[in-house]
Amino acid sequence: MFEAQRQHPQHLTAGHHRPANARADHQAGRPPCDDCPAGAFPLSMADCDQCVRLVAIHGGQRLRKRLADLGLNPGSTLRVVQRHRGGPMILAVKGDARMAIGRGMAHKILVTAEAETPA
Amino acid sequence: MSRDCCDTVTQAPAAPGRTHASAGFQVALAGNPNSGKSTIFNALTGAHQHVGNWPGKTIERKEGTLTIGQHGVTLIDLPGTYSLSAFSAEEVVTMDYLLDAAPDAVVIVLDAGNLERNLYLATQVLEMGLPAVIALNMMDAAEARGLQIDAQRLSQALGAPVVPTVARSERGLEALKAQIVEVASGQCPLASTPSERIVDYGREVEDEIGRLQALAQADPLLAARYAPRWLALKLLEQDRSVGERLALLDGGRALLEAARTGARRIESVLGDGGDIIIADRRYGYINGLVREVVQRPRVDRRTRSDRIDQVVTHPLFGLPIFMAAMWVVFQMTASVSSHYVDWIDGVISGPVTRWVMALLSLAGLGGSWVESLLVDGVIGGVGGVLVFIPVLAFTYFFIAVLEDSGYMARAAFLMDRFMHHLGLHGKSFIPMLLGFGCSVPGVFATRTLENERDRLLTGLLVPFMSCGARLPVYLVIGVALFGPRAGLLVFALYMLGIVVALLVGLLLKHTLLRTDEEAPFVIELPPYRRPSLRGVLLHTWERTKGFIQHATTLILLASVVVWLLVSIPVALPGGAPAGRFAQIDADDSALAAVSRWMAPAFEPAGFGNWQAASSLVTGFVAKEVIVSTLSVVYVGEQAEPAGASTVGDDLLEIGSSFARATWDTVRATVSLLPGIDLLSEQPTAADEARGDTALIAALQSAFTPLSALAFLVFVLLTAPCVTTMAALRHEFGTKWLALSVGLMLAVAWTASMLVYQGGLLLGLG
Numbered sequence: 001m002f003e004a005q006r007q008h009p010q011h012l013t014a015g016h017h018r019p020a021n022a023r024a025d026h027q028a029g030r031p032p033c034d035d036c037p038a039g040a041f042p043l044s045m046a047d048c049d050q051c052v053r054l055v056a057i058h059g060g061q062r063l064r065k066r067l068a069d070l071g072l073n074p075g076s077t078l079r080v081v082q083r084h085r086g087g088p089m090i091l092a093v094k095g096d097a098r099m100a101i102g103r104g105m106a107h108k109i110l111v112t113a114e115a116e117t118p119a
Numbered sequence: 120m121s122r123d124c125c126d127t128v129t130q131a132p133a134a135p136g137r138t139h140a141s142a143g144f145q146v147a148l149a150g151n152p153n154s155g156k157s158t159i160f161n162a163l164t165g166a167h168q169h170v171g172n173w174p175g176k177t178i179e180r181k182e183g184t185l186t187i188g189q190h191g192v193t194l195i196d197l198p199g200t201y202s203l204s205a206f207s208a209e210e211v212v213t214m215d216y217l218l219d220a221a222p223d224a225v226v227i228v229l230d231a232g233n234l235e236r237n238l239y240l241a242t243q244v245l246e247m248g249l250p251a252v253i254a255l256n257m258m259d260a261a262e263a264r265g266l267q268i269d270a271q272r273l274s275q276a277l278g279a280p281v282v283p284t285v286a287r288s289e290r291g292l293e294a295l296k297a298q299i300v301e302v303a304s305g306q307c308p309l310a311s312t313p314s315e316r317i318v319d320y321g322r323e324v325e326d327e328i329g330r331l332q333a334l335a336q337a338d339p340l341l342a343a344r345y346a347p348r349w350l351a352l353k354l355l356e357q358d359r360s361v362g363e364r365l366a367l368l369d370g371g372r373a374l375l376e377a378a379r380t381g382a383r384r385i386e387s388v389l390g391d392g393g394d395i396i397i398a399d400r401r402y403g404y405i406n407g408l409v410r411e412v413v414q415r416p417r418v419d420r421r422t423r424s425d426r427i428d429q430v431v432t433h434p435l436f437g438l439p440i441f442m443a444a445m446w447v448v449f450q451m452t453a454s455v456s457s458h459y460v461d462w463i464d465g466v467i468s469g470p471v472t473r474w475v476m477a478l479l480s481l482a483g484l485g486g487s488w489v490e491s492l493l494v495d496g497v498i499g500g501v502g503g504v505l506v507f508i509p510v511l512a513f514t515y516f517f518i519a520v521l522e523d524s525g526y527m528a529r530a531a532f533l534m535d536r537f538m539h540h541l542g543l544h545g546k547s548f549i550p551m552l553l554g555f556g557c558s559v560p561g562v563f564a565t566r567t568l569e570n571e572r573d574r575l576l577t578g579l580l581v582p583f584m585s586c587g588a589r590l591p592v593y594l595v596i597g598v599a600l601f602g603p604r605a606g607l608l609v610f611a612l613y614m615l616g617i618v619v620a621l622l623v624g625l626l627l628k629h630t631l632l633r634t635d636e637e638a639p640f641v642i643e644l645p646p647y648r649r650p651s652l653r654g655v656l657l658h659t660w661e662r663t664k665g666f667i668q669h670a671t672t673l674i675l676l677a678s679v680v681v682w683l684l685v686s687i688p689v690a691l692p693g694g695a696p697a698g699r700f701a702q703i704d705a706d707d708s709a710l711a712a713v714s715r716w717m718a719p720a721f722e723p724a725g726f727g728n729w730q731a732a733s734s735l736v737t738g739f740v741a742k743e744v745i746v747s748t749l750s751v752v753y754v755g756e757q758a759e760p761a762g763a764s765t766v767g768d769d770l771l772e773i774g775s776s777f778a779r780a781t782w783d784t785v786r787a788t789v790s791l792l793p794g795i796d797l798l799s800e801q802p803t804a805a806d807e808a809r810g811d812t813a814l815i816a817a818l819q820s821a822f823t824p825l826s827a828l829a830f831l832v833f834v835l836l837t838a839p840c841v842t843t844m845a846a847l848r849h850e851f852g853t854k855w856l857a858l859s860v861g862l863m864l865a866v867a868w869t870a871s872m873l874v875y876q877g878g879l880l881l882g883l884g
Contacts, residue, residue: 061392062206068398069202070641071236076402081425084434088532090644094235098424100432100532102539102640 039113043089044106046080052111053077059108067109071097077114143191144303145220149213149244150228151237152199152569153525153645155256157181158286159228160196161654163296170661172850173198173212179566187296192303195222201236203243204394205360208571214360217247218345223303226295228254231261231268231283232646234413238405241277242317248346250302251279254295259285260646265416273412277317280307287651316348318404320397323388327355327381334377338370354378355385356394424525424646431529441533444526445552447791452513453556453587455787459509462780467502470769492682500678503741504671507559507842511666514553514560515659518567521549523650527567532642542624544568545642547577551620554584555613558839562846563666576627578851579859582839583620585613588742592834595746599818600827608828612835619836619866631858670845677841681740684710710736711752724833724868725826725875735833741840753817829875836867 040055054076057064067073071093081098082090089106093099101109150156160168164183173180181196197216198209205211217225227244229237245251255270274281280298284291301307319325331351335341341350353361355378365371382393389396430436472494479490521527527546535545543551546568554561561581568574593612597605687709714733721727734748822830838844838860848856 061395065204065392065394065398066206067641068395068402069204069206069239070643071201071239072641073395073398073402075399081421082428082432087434087536088640090428090432094233096233097236098428098644098646100528100642100644102535105640 040110041112042107043078043080043091043101043109043111044103046083046089046111048080048083051077051079051114053114054109054111056110057108058110063108070099072099072109078111143193144223144300145193145195146224146226146299146303147195147197147216147220147222148226148228149197149217149240150199150254150256151201151230151233151240153643154199154228154230154233154237155286156199156228157196158651158654159226159254159256159284159292159295160194161657162286162289162292164194166657166660168657168661170665175852176208176212176571178208178212178571185296187300190300190304192299195220200240202240204356205358207569209569211360217244217249218364222249224250224252224299226252226254226299227279228256231255231258232264232266234268235402235405235409238408239401242401242405245277245279245317246346246349246352248349250305250307252295252298252302253277253279253281254286254291255281255283256286258283258291259288260648264422267414269412269414273408276408276412287648287654318401320352320400323385324355324393324396324400327385328352331355331374331378331381334374338374340368341365341370341374344368350374351378352397355382356397357382357392358394422646424644427647428529428644431526432532437529437533441530444521444530445549448517448521448549449552449556450791451517451788452510452553452560455784455791456509456513458780458783458787460506462776463506463508464502465776466773467498467505470773471502472498473769474766488686491686492679495685496679496682497675499682500675501671503678503842504667504674504845508663508667510557510560511563511663512659514563515662516655518549518564519655519658520650522567523648523655525645525647528642528644532644535640535642539640541621542628543577543580544570544573547573547580550577550581551584554581554586556587558582558584558586558843559846562843562850563662565850575851575855576624578847579627579855579862580620580624582843582847582859582863583616583623583836585616585835586742586839586843588840589745589834591743592745593831595749595814596818596822596827596831599815600822600824608831612831615832616835619870623862623866666846666849669849670842673845673848674841677740681710681737684708684713684736720868721833721871723876724829724871726822726830726833728821730821731830735837738834739838739841741842742834745834749818750814753814753821825875825878828878829871832874833867833871836863836870838863838867 043052043054046052054072054074056074057067057072059067072078076094079092080089081092088100088102090098090100148156148160160181160183163185165185167185168181168183171180171182172178178198183194183196185192185194195216197213200207200210200213203210203214205214216222225244227241229241241253253274255268255273258268261268268283270281270283280302282291282295282298284295286292298307320328328348328351331354332347335345335347335350341347350361354365354374357378362375365375385393385396391399431440475493475498476485476490479485479487479493484490518527521530527549530549531545533545534548538545538547547565549567550561550564552561553564558581561584562578565574565578565581568577590609593609594605597608601608685708688707689709689712710733711729714729714736717736718727718729718732721732726732730749730752733752734745737748738745818827839847844856844860847859
């Protein structure tokens with residue numbers, strides 16, 4: 001039997017989300033909201049080809065379960081395949097699946113940078 | 120690891136109402152969208168399949184039969200889902216089927232190149248405890264990327280036989296068929312048992328599962344109906360649909376309470392809802408399993424599909440490529456298909472009509488009302504359906520190609536931002552676009568929308584996209600009353616249609632079609648694949664056939680009704696006695712009587728005369744008929760020259776005209792390439808409109824520019840032709856059809872009235 005691979009990260013209730021200051025925060029190394037783990041930033045800030053680890057999703061339980069069903073669950077690794085300035089992003093999810101997500105969704109998904117690991 | 124498989128026969132919960140008339144097996148196919156499930160279905164059942172809808176839903180249901188050895192197998196293709204969480208109608212349909220119909224076996228189709236995500240659904244289906252076979256599909260693509268999968272190890276871990284397949288080239292299908300029979304007849308050495316755990320959910324959750332499982336097992340009714348461990352799991356996830364089922368059972372409520380307590384305990388200890396924790400642990404398990412089972416090379420992670428997407432979804436190039444692709448699809452379905460449409464029309468109104476008339480003459484019924492009924496009513500009606508075959512076939516064909524190749528997802532992705540501003544989904548673009556050619560393929564194209572509500576909304580708005588058949592009406596009246604500004608008028612009408620559609624869409628979204636949750640904007644982009652020609656053709660054939668069968672009754676009925684209206688003589692009060700049945704002038708028909716009765720309703724809109732009203736009535740059958748009706752009522756019946764010919768001549772004509780139509784279609788297809796025009800000058804609709812001077816004169820005296828405008832607005836927004844209505848009924852059911860018709864009539868009447876009254880107020884009358 002296979003044990004769960006990692007601890008479940010701290011649950012986030014709907015935190016404060018300030019997209020206007022998000023870039024400044026990100027560049028200064030500040031997390032986007034008070035409860036976020038340090039080093040976390042919205043997926044919309046990730047660079048092309050960057051590998052990131054999903055830590056939390058700003059949203060209700062239903063949304064988080066829905067996204068988890070599609071492969072976007074806390075702890076999973078994402079890689080940004082394509083990103084258009086101010087537009088949707090294409091992600092590599094669960095290694096091989098390709099998902100396109102909207103900008104609004106990308107703002108709600110919090111990630112931390114991850115060192116390049118073999119997919 | 121071998122288990123005695125005789126035990127597995129007792130696993131399947133005894134579902135009430137399950138009958139097996141023959142010794143055949145019922146087998147279901149489950150899997151992610153884009154896993155090649157439908158390819159497997161097609162490969163196994165071939166032409167022996169039937170396409171319909173799941174009862175009460177607008178989701179497609181495919182059922183087929185095949186023979187394996189001496190066993191007859193009925194195969195059901197369940198909708199593609201990512202999970203069984205009761206969020207979408209597809210998930211509910213799938214879970215309901217697996218619980219209630221209790222198939223003899225479930226074939227879980229996995230995309231070998233995408234195992235982590237595919238196993239998320241697979242583990243959920245396996246936990247339901249049904250006898251299962253796993254088809255590890257698309258092995259060719261996985262191998263091409265250098266992936267090596269240990270199918271044996273996977274099979275051991277999941278407790279079900281794993282068969283590697285490449286459905287497109289039919290590799291592995293024989294092994295799959297053999298395995299299906301083995302599993303379905305309870306003879307396989309590996310099978311999932313409900314008490315066997317596949318995923319370990321961690322100490323806290325497993326404790327709760329244990330508690331609930333014991334409770335469930337203690338209740339004999341529950342234990343017989345649902346696998347206890349699976350039930351416990353679902354309840355801890357607070358699954359809405361399972362909760363509803365249990366609330367109906369006696370022991371259910373107690374179990375629900377216990378589950379609620381358990382879920383709360385999990386939340387307080389682990390800090391998140393039961394469903395999230397369980398999803399999390401499931402992924403953890405899958406992650407570990409995939410590491411064990413899949414070897415991947417350290418090569419460039421950019422796949423071929425990624426490279427193609429660099430161009431196709433590029434912010435600069437993506438949209439023009441998309442526009443070009445859409446233009447091709449539109450042209451093919453709207454105008455290239457017209458050559459075959461004309462051919463069918465020609466055959467029906469020519470040779471077929473002549474033969475029927477000849478047969479009737481032999482029976483002594485020549486010239487009677489029977490002949491009129493059969494020729495004008497029945498043949499006209501059925502013919503009206505048959506002429507749509509080329510349009511439908513082309514539509515289904517191109518949609519199938521777009522979907523199977525994976526491009527459809529990119530199209531939805533490109534259009535989504537734009538469509539979102541309009542309150543619609545990215546995939547709504549194509550149906551709307553097709554609607555500008557003909558509403559019928561537009562309605563059918565809504566199949567590509569995964570979300571039921573989006574599908575319904577789009578389907579209701581498609582008829583507002585002014586279809587090609589309404590154009591002649593705009594042109595004739597436009598030319599008569601507006602002269603050189605007719606072109607501008609037509610453009611304005613099209614824009615009005617779009618604006619009204621958006622407003623109606625907004626209205627519907629806030630009233631009838633309101634939902635609590637918006638589907639999140641996440642679109643899967645499957646890898647590009649070469650679509651299999653066989654699959655696409657099969658697909659096209661099945662869908663076209665399905666519509667023809669379903670629509671014929673409705674259209675026949677409508678045609679006969681209109682025929683009756685035109686044929687029944689109704690004496691004008693104080694006028695000359697009416698003529699004989701089926702041989703009367705338009706003035707004396709029931710149609711005229713009905714139209715006179717309806718006409719006052721159109722007074723506020725400025726065209727309260729019975730002639731205009733009558734054309735709107737006949738316009739229900741087909742929009743093209745509006746112009747010919749106007750011609751008949753204002754100018755008079757034109758005598759059709761009767762051509763006499765032999766059967767031999769007719770057969771020759773059918774054959775040669777088919778060859779001509781095929782050749783024209785080929786030339787039209789090639790002419791799509793810019794710079795090439797192989798078709799000889801064909802008269803445009805505008806030229807034809809200008810030709811009919813008698814009608815134009817009649818129209819100029821019957822309408823003023825303002826009332827003509829109001830009339831055209833009505834024609835633009837009114838209920839669509841009966842074939843579109845049949846399509847709406849086929850896709851969405853009678854209830855929504857009635858709503859659509861009522862809605863459009865109301866909108867049309869209100870708009871035309873506003874235009875006329877508003878114009879009067881502004882002094883434009």
